[in-house]
Amino acid sequence: MSNLKLILASSSIYRRELLTRLQLPFSCISPEVDETPLANELPQHTALRLAQAKAKKVAASHADALIIGCDQVATLDNQQLGKPLTHENATRQLRLMRGREVIFHSALCLYNAETQHMQAEVVPYLVKFRNLTDVQIESYLSKEQPYHCAGSAKSEGLGIAIIEKMTGDDPNALIGLPLIALINMLNNEGFSVI
Numbered sequence: 001m002s003n004l005k006l007i008l009a010s011s012s013i014y015r016r017e018l019l020t021r022l023q024l025p026f027s028c029i030s031p032e033v034d035e036t037p038l039a040n041e042l043p044q045h046t047a048l049r050l051a052q053a054k055a056k057k058v059a060a061s062h063a064d065a066l067i068i069g070c071d072q073v074a075t076l077d078n079q080q081l082g083k084p085l086t087h088e089n090a091t092r093q094l095r096l097m098r099g100r101e102v103i104f105h106s107a108l109c110l111y112n113a114e115t116q117h118m119q120a121e122v123v124p125y126l127v128k129f130r131n132l133t134d135v136q137i138e139s140y141l142s143k144e145q146p147y148h149c150a151g152s153a154k155s156e157g158l159g160i161a162i163i164e165k166m167t168g169d170d171p172n173a174l175i176g177l178p179l180i181a182l183i184n185m186l187n188n189e190g191f192s193v194i
Contacts, residue, residue, distance in 0.1 A: 004114060005065040006191070009058040014156070015070055018177040022193050026068075031057035035071070043080050044122045047073040047107035052120055059113035066189055069109040072176050074151040076102050083148050090141050090152040094162070099131035102151055106173040110185040119185045123178035125168035127151070132162055 008019055011030035019026055031054040037046045048071075055069030074081040076097060084090035104127060109120040132140075144158045153159035155166065155174050172179040183193050 004112065004189075004191070005062070007058055007062055007065045007067045009054040009067050009069045012070075012176060014154075014175050015177045018172050018175055018179060019068070019182075022179065022183070024191075024193065029058050029062075031055075031069075033057055037073075037080055043073040043075040043078070043103075044105040044107070044124070046080065047071045047105045048109075048120055048122050051107035051109040052111070052118065055109045055111035055118070059111050063113050065113050066186070066191060067109075067111045067113060068177075068182065069111065070107065070177055072104055072106045072150050074102050074104050076100060081151055083150055084152045085147050087141060087145075087147070090147055091137060093152040094129070094132065094137045094141070095134070097129045097151070098137070099129065101126055101128045103127075104151065104174055106176060106178050108178050108181050108185070110182065110189065112189055117189070119188060121178075121181055123168070123170055123173040123181055125166065125171075125174040127153075127155070127163055127167075127174065128165040129153075130162050130164045136162070 006026040008028045009031045033053045050071035051069040055067040058067045084093050104125045105122050107122045111118045146154045170178045170180040
């Protein structure tokens with residue numbers, strides 16, 4: 001078992017809750033990273049670059065840690081959908097997505113600050129949204145207010161009611177932390193989960 005500390009480079013309560021499921025001791029540090037996509041950058045590249053940047057940012061002040069960096073980019077017709085942040089933006093996003101499929105690119109990076117060994121991958125998850133009416137969209141947003149979630153929905157909450165179908169290898173990836181991939185990466189670093 002590795003003696004390195006485990007740090008989640010995120011302020012997301014959803015990622016924190018997911019990592020807690022593994023019953024490992026860890027701490028959380030919020031990295032300040034500009035999340036603006038680069039010009040002509042593919043969505044999965046944006047997610048991967050940001051996950052790596054977040055891990056490295058925390059590593060700069062924690063040389064004795066395994067650092068988990070994450071990022072997620074939702075796309076519709078290869079166009080990135082950011083966090084809506086406001087009711088108006090969330091309404092616009094859900095209207096665009098109704099009856100359509102959205103790909104969530106969940107990037108994961110595990111960075112060993114001691115050896116500078118980095119493992120990283122993007123775990124895609126496909127979500128088909130129901131063909132919602134404007135009234136249903138308004139009802140959902142007023143109840144859940146998912147303004148800090150890519151794609152304007154929380155599948156782990158009431159958002160499941162606006163989803164018709166989900167397809168992918170790890171449902172945790174949709175929430176923002178692909179646990180199956182993380183367990184593999186931790187094992188590669190000698191950090192056993194069980």
